[in-house]
Amino acid sequence: MTPPGITPIPLRPDLAAVAAAVPEGARVLDIGCGDGQLLAWLRDTKGVEGRGIELDAGDVAAAVGRGLAVVQGDADTDLGDYADDAFDVVILSNTLQAMQRPAEVLAQLVRIGRSAVVSFPNFGHWRVRLSLALGGRMPVTRSLPVSWHETPNIHFCTIADFEALADQMRLTVQSRTGLAAGQPVTLWPNLLADTGVFVLSR
Amino acid sequence: MDTRFGLDRRVTLAGDFALAGGGVLPELTIAYETYGTLNANRSNAILVCHALTGDQYLASTHPITGKPGWWTRLVGPGKPVDPEHWFVICANVLGGCMGSTGPSSIDPRDGRAFAMRFPVITLSDMVAAQARLLDHLGIDCLAAVIGGSMGGMQALTWAVNHPARVKKVVAIATAARHSAQNIAFHEVGRQAIMADPNWAGGTYAPGKPPAAGLAVARMAAHITYLSEEGLTEKFGRRLQNRDTVSFGFDADFQVESYLRHQGLSFVERFDANSYLYITRAMDYFDLAEAHDGNLARAFAGVQARFCLVSFTSDWLYPTAESRRIVRALNAAGAPVSFVELESPFGHDAFLLDAPEMNRVVNGFLTA
Known part of the structure; x- marks a missing residue:
């Protein structure tokens, strides 16, 4: 917990939406945790016991430097090593679209965690649609800033697509939030939200 | 104090x-x-x-x-x-x-x-x-x-x-x-020591150690501490203090000279029987x-x-x-x-x- 008088660094809006879905004191696995910003925030403000998985060695070093337990690894191959229900919450923030086999990863998330928080860029956002429909080009937007040939994102989906996959996999959607520039949108999220945040369970 | x-x-x-x-x-x-x-x-x-x-x-x-x-x-x-x-x-x-x-x-x-x-x-x-x-x-x-x-x-x-x-x-x-390969390299080192006549069943006098055997053990082990890439970068096929190969068994190549040096200097500071016992302990490790x-x-x-x-x-x-x-x-x-x-x-x-x-x-x- 953060000592009194110290204010933790504010989270990126999309991470804040993810963090909001994590209860106090939970055991949390953050897959694709980067330099550990979210995990450190959750530890310092919500007293969670956090672990992380991250592909990039430099990010792992930075996260370990924050005192986090982070393992360099690949969510596509390494999640099978974790026991059933090993965590209260498993987080996959802005990473699903870079997975080789997103459906398998989702199945692992809800196996390892009692609940899974998944955030992803919404490919149904109007800017994306506009870019394709009128410009005829793959979109480069705020939430998708890299050109198609350089992006690590190989499996884009819309909020509606994700909803359909969750349904097909018979996952329980505990909550769904659409974000536009970090703010929740309730009207037509598949059109107006740039990011989807889902809380899932088996 | x-x-x-x-x-x-x-x-x-x-x-x-x-x-x-x-x-x-x-x-x-x-x-x-x-x-x-x-x-x-x-x-x-x-x-x-x-x-x-x-x-x-x-x-x-x-x-x-x-x-x-x-x-x-x-x-x-x-x-x-x-x-x-x-x-x-x-x-x-x-x-x-x-x-x-x-x-x-x-x-x-x-x-x-x-x-x-x-x-x-x-x-x-x-x-x-x-x-x-x-x-x-x-x-x-x-x-x-x-x-x-x-x-x-x-x-x-x-x-x-x-x-x-x-x-x-x-x-x-x-x-x-210790993997089979780890054990294998250690066994090469131990056999090199024990094949040296100076080893004498381990009863060598302090001034007359099985230096040749221990040096070979160190040379073999030292290769395992490096990488092919590292060796290539450091030595390549470069020759040691000569322009052409000698058609003999001197240390023509820099890598040979380096390994011989590693072996010889190791003997100055390490005991052959200790090498046997510690490598054995590592092999037994699981x-x-x-x-x-x-x-x-x-x-x-x-x-x-x-x-x-x-x-x-x-x-x-x-x-x-x-x-x-x-x-x-x-x-x-x-x-x-x-x-x-x-x-x-x-x-x-x-x-x-x-x-x-x-x-x-x-x-x-x-x-």
Whole structure:
């Protein structure tokens, strides 16, 4: 917990939406945790016991430097090593679209965690649609800033697509939030939200 | 001034020291060094464990070679293990030849060197000896145990055998068992020593060691500490002090000359029988063995946090072995961090400049 008088660094809006879905004191696995910003925030403000998985060695070093337990690894191959229900919450923030086999990863998330928080860029956002429909080009937007040939994102989906996959996999959607520039949108999220945040369970 | 602390210390602990293999030593001498100051509540002690041919001269000048301590890149002022902050202990392992009880020690029961009468030892025995040293120093619990290679094996063993005495474990470029290939290379080294007529069943006089055999053992082992990429970069096919090959068996190539130098200089500072016993201890090492090969169960009772580091070009204890440890620790629910660092320098990378390793170790220790 953060000592009194110290204010933790504010989270990126999309991470804040993810963090909001994590209860106090939970055991949390953050897959694709980067330099550990979210995990450190959750530890310092919500007293969670956090672990992380991250592909990039430099990010792992930075996260370990924050005192986090982070393992360099690949969510596509390494999640099978974790026991059933090993965590209260498993987080996959802005990473699903870079997975080789997103459906398998989702199945692992809800196996390892009692609940899974998944955030992803919404490919149904109007800017994306506009870019394709009128410009005829793959979109480069705020939430998708890299050109198609350089992006690590190989499996884009819309909020509606994700909803359909969750349904097909018979996952329980505990909550769904659409974000536009970090703010929740309730009207037509598949059109107006740039990011989807889902809380899932088996 | 407490005479237990400081450079070049040595203590003999009376009484039988029972070994995992069934042997018993009538007394135990441990040569060690400490750096920094033990704080009032004795909570800042870090034990650094050395590798196969290392010793207690962790961060001070080696008395034989005159070289700086073997891990001054990690331990020292401004380094992650800073004696300004930590009380650092490094002891020559049981079976070693720099002052701790080993095959070249005198058996007090008959006044002769043990030589091959020395009982076969294990990594657990080395750790038990260090635990006896901590008792002597009045340290109940270590803030951390740190080691690379065989030192990492000791660090892991510490967490398993003495769970309440270790808070953090840093295990670098290491494994939880010796593989067939690891054993194979060690056997080459041992056979080279034992094939040297000077070895004489281990009863050689101090002035007439099996130098040729030990040098060959070191040459073979040294190759395993490097990488093909590193060797190619450092030596290629370059010739040593000549323009053309000699059509003979001189050290035509720089790499030959380098290995011969490594072998010869090693003989100056290391005892052949110690080499036999320590390599044997490493070969016997398998943390999972007592748990039907299930490494996760070996880690079931650990209380420490773990930090593992491997290097991309280390083929002696490759990343896969570190990952195996990480998986088992995860399965056992132990907090573990792991990173594989890019390096062309093979196994030896952990002893060289590795800023990212330092950053990880520093973060792990201070967190």
